[in-house]
Amino acid sequence: KKRSREDSDKPPDKRVRINVGGTLFETWRSTLERIPGTRLALMAVLGESDDTWDKEKKEFFFDRHPGVFSMVMQYYRTEELHTDQNFCGNIIQGELDFWGLTELDIEPCCWGQYSKFKDHRETLAALDENFTQQTEMEAWTEKTTNYERFKHRVWQFIEEPSTSRAAKLYAVFSMFFVVLSIAIFCLETYHWFRVPIPGAKSHNATGYDTYFAPTGDQCIKTKHKTGQYEFSATEPHPAMTYLDYVCAAYFTIEYLTRFFFAPGKWKFIKGPLNVIDLLCLIPHLIAIIMVTVDPYGSSKDTSNLFRAFLALRTVRILRIFKLMKHYSAFKILVYTIKVSTKELLLLVIFLFTGVLIFASIIFYTENDTFDSIPVGFWWALVTMTTVGYGDKVPRTEGGYIIGCVCVLCGVLTVAFTVPIVVNNFTLYYSHAQSRIKLPVHKRKELKR
Amino acid sequence: KKRSREDSDKPPDKRVRINVGGTLFETWRSTLERIPGTRLALMAVLGESDDTWDKEKKEFFFDRHPGVFSMVMQYYRTEELHTDQNFCGNIIQGELDFWGLTELDIEPCCWGQYSKFKDHRETLAALDENFTQQTEMEAWTEKTTNYERFKHRVWQFIEEPSTSRAAKLYAVFSMFFVVLSIAIFCLETYHWFRVPIPGAKSHNATGYDTYFAPTGDQCIKTKHKTGQYEFSATEPHPAMTYLDYVCAAYFTIEYLTRFFFAPGKWKFIKGPLNVIDLLCLIPHLIAIIMVTVDPYGSSKDTSNLFRAFLALRTVRILRIFKLMKHYSAFKILVYTIKVSTKELLLLVIFLFTGVLIFASIIFYTENDTFDSIPVGFWWALVTMTTVGYGDKVPRTEGGYIIGCVCVLCGVLTVAFTVPIVVNNFTLYYSHAQSRIKLPVHKRKELKR
Amino acid sequence: KKRSREDSDKPPDKRVRINVGGTLFETWRSTLERIPGTRLALMAVLGESDDTWDKEKKEFFFDRHPGVFSMVMQYYRTEELHTDQNFCGNIIQGELDFWGLTELDIEPCCWGQYSKFKDHRETLAALDENFTQQTEMEAWTEKTTNYERFKHRVWQFIEEPSTSRAAKLYAVFSMFFVVLSIAIFCLETYHWFRVPIPGAKSHNATGYDTYFAPTGDQCIKTKHKTGQYEFSATEPHPAMTYLDYVCAAYFTIEYLTRFFFAPGKWKFIKGPLNVIDLLCLIPHLIAIIMVTVDPYGSSKDTSNLFRAFLALRTVRILRIFKLMKHYSAFKILVYTIKVSTKELLLLVIFLFTGVLIFASIIFYTENDTFDSIPVGFWWALVTMTTVGYGDKVPRTEGGYIIGCVCVLCGVLTVAFTVPIVVNNFTLYYSHAQSRIKLPVHKRKELKR
Amino acid sequence: KKRSREDSDKPPDKRVRINVGGTLFETWRSTLERIPGTRLALMAVLGESDDTWDKEKKEFFFDRHPGVFSMVMQYYRTEELHTDQNFCGNIIQGELDFWGLTELDIEPCCWGQYSKFKDHRETLAALDENFTQQTEMEAWTEKTTNYERFKHRVWQFIEEPSTSRAAKLYAVFSMFFVVLSIAIFCLETYHWFRVPIPGAKSHNATGYDTYFAPTGDQCIKTKHKTGQYEFSATEPHPAMTYLDYVCAAYFTIEYLTRFFFAPGKWKFIKGPLNVIDLLCLIPHLIAIIMVTVDPYGSSKDTSNLFRAFLALRTVRILRIFKLMKHYSAFKILVYTIKVSTKELLLLVIFLFTGVLIFASIIFYTENDTFDSIPVGFWWALVTMTTVGYGDKVPRTEGGYIIGCVCVLCGVLTVAFTVPIVVNNFTLYYSHAQSRIKLPVHKRKELKR
């Protein structure tokens, strides 16, 4: 072992007094010479001719952290550098630099706590940075034209609900339109809000219906329904369509207004939420153009275009991110995902490897149920994440065994990788929460 | 970097001795002047004319915490304020205030530990408060009329089982009725406890039955059952109904007695458990009125009213909360939910966003299986929470891919948000547990 | 606020030097008088007449822990008792007792860390106790008869595989029979190991078979199978039955031998594993009696008895606990469950409350699918634990909404309650693991 | 209780001054004599004749860690050894050895933190070792023949992408073939990439199709498909087969090249990734032989051999591990699994016990649904891991109750055992992550 305590068999040599920030440390001179090339070894060699020698008190004086020095002293005694768990790694780093040591000397058992602090410092500083970006905009306020001051005030009214009561009201009003628009988007597909297209042919469907007798038996009743329309033979109720156009009109006006009052035009256009805004409006603009060109939807071509346009409308769901604009937890989530890409990749790669292996094995074991490996992918992922839909289930002895192994691997894979990603989020969230609790007028000082 | 250690290139200046609560600290005067406007900077400027100067020992004396001062000294040396992990944030705050620093000076890496203590103090103090509210009632005991003393004693007998053995027995007796009432409520819907309504027509159902041959094949047998009754053609066994009315009678008497003996009538009526009590009795009262008015249930109107009344009976399940009355873990849960509204909202909002997005995408991808976006909501939530019923499952290539992404997002969303809410509960629960272990006669001192 | 720092506006009074275990503390006399009735307040009043006064050095001397005293001093300064996180709560308690303070003075923010140590001490000491119980038996060894020494040696051979190589071999041999017996128990129900009962009638079953076309379509083929036997028309292969009787014979002999050599007969019979042993043998003994009485199984009564006897055989599965005999993790699990009854109850009660509420609501909302509340129980539990079989699934708008709420409540309930139970197990397991790593000859010292 | 504080009732004896590394400790001589046979007890007895006695300062001097000594002193005072939480267990061990104490004296409440550090040290040092094994190879570089230097350079080019830009490009190129090969393996089973075998008979299948009416009803349409081929009547598209042979050719060449340039031939062949490489090639080699021997696949024997060969091809999926070659997280996972075998076994044993018990009970309770105990295994595992496919579900009252208990046990079993395995992985991962962040040129120093 490295631990060499020869002080017992060697004749005791000169005692050295070191005063570190007021705290006295005493050791043998030989101890200090054990790790050559460091400040203390040099000091031991120079002795009274060292800069730090205090003639009066017969001691060396350093204006450094006494707690960390205690740690350093123990390194000289045992030749193993263990850190105190209650000191922040960033303090330790600074002191080690001063004493001529490096963080590489720290033993693996103490490395975790040490590097945890260093990692936190970087990421949390970056998080603070990320949250105070908005306030950069405020530097812009010192412009002096009356007109510009007006523009700036309107911009604040639109963008920062916290500035005035009216701005808050406007934000609620704006959010109402977002919610309305999303609600229309979702509900117009539901049969309560659909009417048959004029001229569509209804048909008689044969459905089945199950009911329970009080004995608990599940009984089947065959059900003949008449006057049913297939989904493609129906359209949203006109009221829904009109409301949707009202929303579109509002968002168009809002976008243009905000564009007009935006301080940086190009920055405004590039903003992710504004890109979404524009994308969500495109389907409506196209629809208007199409209706203008071919008002009666007669030609086959337009009809196909209409279908493509239907698919395009999906983008409107992105409007939900507009609701997130003023929600800080969402920003933290986005930031976590940005920072934790590596860990997320870990989850995906581990799961994907498992999925690939189990999909192949199950395909060759249960060719009857799993008709191809890609179908096995679906089964393996659904099994490993313990969703277990049960649409594809092994039915042979071999399949059961593979299924069991797959389930166990899945449980472990998820359990292994999820905490790594999640820890970051919890850290960022609690940091941001405690930051929000700080008094507003002082929070800006944190940027320093 | 901010870290400026100019002490090596500047000529060494006067050493300053500071005695903080008996522990000596020594530093250069120039170090203390680095952060102007603080107590130590002022002290360095004033020198021997400072109040704290001790002529005899030639040192400054402060009756403060030496451990925290060590931390403060390091701030002067490195211009970075890192906190020791073993000191409670509340001690640190007090000391920082004294030395003229603010918590905003603390570096982000150490902020977490610091603010954790501060947060805990507030919430745990509030939790203690919450748990000792009941004892406020006891202040009321000093009333002196004989009659009032009797009323108080009965009230204690009814409400506080811990006061006497008889009160405990009564509590068990009262709980028996609650359990009985809930059991009746649940079991009267089960076919074992139902009889056909006189005159109801039975019918022949065609059910199916599966059985397994020893080869493991699942075989279907068609089963014709005769003499089946639909649920609506049966009613609970009369014995159940009678027992239910006995319970109702007991609860009515109990409610009135408790109302009579309650010290504050209006407070009693507003109490959530008493509101539940009253709500649970309403269906019975209505039933009695209905039977009085139209004893033979002949008219169609009454029959419809009866159905509405059936739905109303659901409220009786709330009686389960009466069982929770004396269960402290339940109170902690309620308190956690109250305090963690923000975090619960986080979970709901994140899940809802995911559900909305995946529902829309799956609807446009797999129009065949998912007939509307609201149906997609159901599928997306069931998938994201890994329940995976399998009643709606994607069946096309596109659907499989979206399903996989949805599952992964769900696993992460739940993993991200659940720990944030749960941490609070674990903290409160273990705090309350260790509080309960304290000797009873001393626990009240904790309120101070 | 309580924090009263009047030291700045009051005239500075006499400084008091306190030497605690070699470390000097200095404070104002007035500070010590702030908390009356404590040892330090008394000391401040008595001054130089106190026992601990050291005339030479002009200080009070206490042979106590300096670190904890620093904490106590801060209590006198700020009137708030915060504990250092790096001291074990048990040290703190002892010191507080000495200084005349109580643990109730500790602030809620620091209470958690303090009581954690105290809780751990009790439970971990109990765990150590629990694990060293076996060695009590060894105290019995000092008996001196030759015959008793032989009996003891055989007993050791049977019970403690670690004592000799032969004992280890015997343990493996014994375990082989346990595994064999369990394997027979499980496999004799599988169709590979079953033969038709002589004279049983086979029948033609109509099964169905699904296969996948390469296009991914799932197609159904009707399948007619001949020569199928129902489960009740088959019996285990005779070889299985014979092997089972061999096992039974072995276990009978083993039980009798162990009973003969057991040091305490009554303690042996009460031992849970021996009770299981006996229980598992009963079905076989009955079978032998039955075959002796009615060798041809002719009468109807014996046949019914046989069926009851079949059900009784289930107890044989308990033999699996015999495998656990030498597995320490299992003992820890059992211990955890014993200690965490309260927390397990919490999980069950919270889940049960949720189940009850959601079962009732879903029954009244979706009467078609859920034919009674008890069926709703099943659905609610399966949903809340995210198992989600999909055998009962809501199919109406109302049911979907209730299902969503149920899923969320379930996820939270499980997440809330599981960590509380699990923490204990993790603690005990890691404690026991590090205990096992200790050198064997020294481990017994731990009992002290 | 052990805590004996007789210092109050005994007459105060001689005070002893001990200087440990510059920090003064004072105590009564009687305190030191409390634990006989230790260094301090001996010192107290020897007094001024002890080696460590310093005549000038009238104190004993030890060049040891003052913080740990404070802990040791408290052991003499209270006869209970509690450790400070902020010191690494490895420091404590060294100091305890010096003072003549053993780690067995540490109280159970502090044992956890102490042994955590010791465990981490061993495993993390082993992890570091494991990661730096590759660099051993570099020691080989000092060979001086020109030819050998060339061979080495080629080997580096092939094996270490970080050495040059060309090597990185080559690694990407090599990975492309791996991905291609895996993609072919998976996709050639999908119906998009399959063609009917010349001469195979198509057949008409009767499938079913469900669609949703806008009312939300699920309707069934019977579908007659013509021209369907069963899976066994199709073969992968020729393009796929050709691409596959290209990949095989590339891997053969790569394997031979790498074998030629490998520094240690036998070590190369034994390398797990190279074994996989060879295994994956075997099916292709056999196919080539078979085609050479019987080019028209006419005989029945070859056809059967072909089927066996198909099953053999599954091994090709192992190629995915080649992708993992340069992915450190994967190595950590493998290492974790190696180290945590005991904990993984725990998970498997606990789950298996539960599965065995619940499978037996459900079989005897619900003989109709669960036709044998092995089928019960499948159900029990799928239920305990909350996968819940729903292919086998209890349908009777007894089965429901057992199912509920099974679900709860499963949730707890998984929750109990998973964190124990996972903790290791999280620790290793974060350690390895912070290790990777170190500057490359210095990382090798860590090996010392």
Ligand SMILES: [K+]
């Ligand atoms: K499921």
Ligand SMILES: [K+]
């Ligand atoms: K599931």
